[in-house]
Amino acid sequence: MNIHGVRAIYVSEMARTGRTLLQSVVSPVLSTSLYFVVFGAAIGSRITEVEGVSYGAFIVPGLVMLMLLTQSVSNASFAIYFPKFTGTIYELLSAPISHFEIVLGFVGAAATKSLLIGVIILITAGFFVPLQIAHPVWMVVFLVLTAFTFSLLGFIIGIWADGFEKLQFVPLLIITPLAFLGGTFYSVDMLPPFWQTVTLFNPVVYLISGFRWSFYGIADVSLAASVGMIALFLVACLAVVSWIFRTGYKLKA
Amino acid sequence: MSSDHPVRYRGAETGSGGPVQREASVTALHRPAISVSGLSKTYASGFQALKNVDLEIRRGEIFALLGPNGAGKTTLISIICGIVNASEGTVLAEGYDVVKDYRTARSIIGLVPQELTNNAFETVHSVVSFSRGLFGKPPNPAHIEKVLRDLTLWDKREAQMMMLSGGMKRRVLIAKALSHEPRILFLDEPTAGVDVELRREMWDVVRSLRANGVTIILTTHYIEEAEEMADRVGVISNGEIILVEEKSALMDKLGSKELVLQLPEPLEAVPAPLRHHGLELAAEGYELVYTYDTQSEGTGIPELLRDMDQAGIEFRDLRTKQSSLEDIFVNLVRNRP
Numbered sequence: 001m002n003i004h005g006v007r008a009i010y011v012s013e014m015a016r017t018g019r020t021l022l023q024s025v026v027s028p029v030l031s032t033s034l035y036f037v038v039f040g041a042a043i044g045s046r047i048t049e050v051e052g053v054s055y056g057a058f059i060v061p062g063l064v065m066l067m068l069l070t071q072s073v074s075n076a077s078f079a080i081y082f083p084k085f086t087g088t089i090y091e092l093l094s095a096p097i098s099h100f101e102i103v104l105g106f107v108g109a110a111a112t113k114s115l116l117i118g119v120i121i122l123i124t125a126g127f128f129v130p131l132q133i134a135h136p137v138w139m140v141v142f143l144v145l146t147a148f149t150f151s152l153l154g155f156i157i158g159i160w161a162d163g164f165e166k167l168q169f170v171p172l173l174i175i176t177p178l179a180f181l182g183g184t185f186y187s188v189d190m191l192p193p194f195w196q197t198v199t200l201f202n203p204v205v206y207l208i209s210g211f212r213w214s215f216y217g218i219a220d221v222s223l224a225a226s227v228g229m230i231a232l233f234l235v236a237c238l239a240v241v242s243w244i245f246r247t248g249y250k251l252k253a
Numbered sequence: 254m255s256s257d258h259p260v261r262y263r264g265a266e267t268g269s270g271g272p273v274q275r276e277a278s279v280t281a282l283h284r285p286a287i288s289v290s291g292l293s294k295t296y297a298s299g300f301q302a303l304k305n306v307d308l309e310i311r312r313g314e315i316f317a318l319l320g321p322n323g324a325g326k327t328t329l330i331s332i333i334c335g336i337v338n339a340s341e342g343t344v345l346a347e348g349y350d351v352v353k354d355y356r357t358a359r360s361i362i363g364l365v366p367q368e369l370t371n372n373a374f375e376t377v378h379s380v381v382s383f384s385r386g387l388f389g390k391p392p393n394p395a396h397i398e399k400v401l402r403d404l405t406l407w408d409k410r411e412a413q414m415m416m417l418s419g420g421m422k423r424r425v426l427i428a429k430a431l432s433h434e435p436r437i438l439f440l441d442e443p444t445a446g447v448d449v450e451l452r453r454e455m456w457d458v459v460r461s462l463r464a465n466g467v468t469i470i471l472t473t474h475y476i477e478e479a480e481e482m483a484d485r486v487g488v489i490s491n492g493e494i495i496l497v498e499e500k501s502a503l504m505d506k507l508g509s510k511e512l513v514l515q516l517p518e519p520l521e522a523v524p525a526p527l528r529h530h531g532l533e534l535a536a537e538g539y540e541l542v543y544t545y546d547t548q549s550e551g552t553g554i555p556e557l558l559r560d561m562d563q564a565g566i567e568f569r570d571l572r573t574k575q576s577s578l579e580d581i582f583v584n585l586v587r588n589r590p
Contacts (some may be wrong), residue, residue: 004385004391005386005388008383011386012379015379082372087368090334090364091364092387093335094334094336094360095359095389096360096389098356224430252336252337252338253337
């Protein structure tokens with residue numbers, strides 16, 4: 001195991017976060033805080049409780065999940081796309097480091113960063129709405145699993161992308177809509193029956209539902225379904241990453 | 254670089270390398286630095302960049318790989334370093350297969366790529382330290398400092414990469430490759446777009462690396478550099494190695510010399526009594542050029558001068574010129590079918 005190599009990648013990626021603190025940490029925290037102000041305080045005050053939870057508090061897990069998903073994907077995709085773009089990828093490919101170790105360094109750093117943002121958002125939310133965490137261990141499990149899984153997805157996108165547009169495509173046009181329609185701002189029960197069924201095809205529903213359950217003990221789908229879905233995602237992403245390295249897809253001629 | 258400040262890129266002071274590596278370096282003494290056999294590469298586009306290449310590079314030598322653009326130089330280096338997959342064939346680095354034993358093989362190879370790539374926002378010191386870690390070596394600030402000082406980068410260590418000139422970026426790429434103390438160093442067109450001073454400094458570094466037993470493989474367009482630096486020269490053309498030879502032997506074997514005679518009066522044609530010498534006219538008839546083979550028994554010069562005297566042709570001055578590696582190289586590549 002090339003520990004020094006993994007550490008070098010991880011430290012270098014975290015240093016990049018440090019250099020771009022405003023864009024990488026402050027900006028997502030600020031935009032999430034705006035959601036709390038607008039939906040939680042202004043509009044939320046006119047909405048009755050959802051399943052016994054005040055609306056402001058109800059949206060917190062969804063918003064954290066929304067940020068976790070988009071940040072994980074964009075961090076990891078940019079991290080591996082940038083060396084491809086500048087050409088410094090040659091060094092990764094010529095180094096005595098295994099594919100697993102490369103992924104560990106990049107995905108580990110991206111997940112750490114999005115976890116950091118998730119925790120900061122949670123703390124910030126505590127200032128706006130009363131928070132309670134019913135199942136803290138499960139909450140951490142969901143946070144960590146989601147951060148790693150979607151950082152893996154980001155890694156895949158970063159390798160697949162051959163331009164900045166493709167890089168933005170998935171976080172903006174797929175992840176964000178799925179998260180908005182995945183029950184960030186509402187309970188699935190509030191939808192007409194037809195849309196309730198359609199919603200169940202949205203994988204993000206399972207993540208948000210499970211995560212919200214760890215806070216308030218209320219869920220749209222069963223805990224097992226939520227855990228199963230995230231595990232399925234993780235395995236799928238791992239399979240794609242290992243295929244990428246085995247074939248050298250978009251990495252090696 | 255001053256002479257009382259020798260560069261030591263390999264050495265016990267780093268304490269790196271476990272028993273396996275130490276044992277490897279003992280047995281590796283008997284193996285060639287690089288051994289390429291039956292290597293072919295066909296890109297997805299169908300372009301065949303390498304055709305059944307065999308090549309052996311000896312330990313501790315400076316090997317110059319010459320070839321026109323698109324000949325396959327960079328593809329060959331990229332396969333050896335793990336950046337491109339081979340279609341067929343094997344490559345061993347000090348006996349280690351670059352695919353099966355990639356960890357050992359790659360840890361002893363350093364690569365300075367042709368393209369000036371850089372992480373724009375990072376500092377010189379951090380990108381060089383990064384390379385050392387990536388290649389599995391524990392941090393060694395003393396070694397990093399030595400490398401940066403030898404490449405006159407120490408004063409720029411906190412500068413962001415994007416603030417550096419092209420020549421400075423090139424130095425950083427070399428520093429990155431040397432940061433992990435490679436035993437084999439690839440320099441792909443290292444002096445392209447580099448000023449004279451830096452080029453001289455680089456060659457000083459290369460010489461001291463060689464003095465410490467590092468094997469160096471370089472490609473260059475500046476043939477005089479190959480001529481000056483290399484122990485052996487390989488010529489690659491259209492994906493095939495068409496020649497590998499000791500540089501001196503190559504120059505002796507293929508070297509021809511020219512005798513140029515400057516005339517006081519121009520000639521319109523080579524006079525009949527001199528025709529059998531195979532002379533050519535140059536400089537609008539003011540020069541007679543005689544080409545002769547340095548390897549043959551007689552050069553034919555005394556006979557030529559005698560015939561000229563008899564024909565009453567005088568000359569003002571004369572000079573001789575040894576054909577350069579470049580002439581040899583151009584001839585080799587041009588004469589291929």
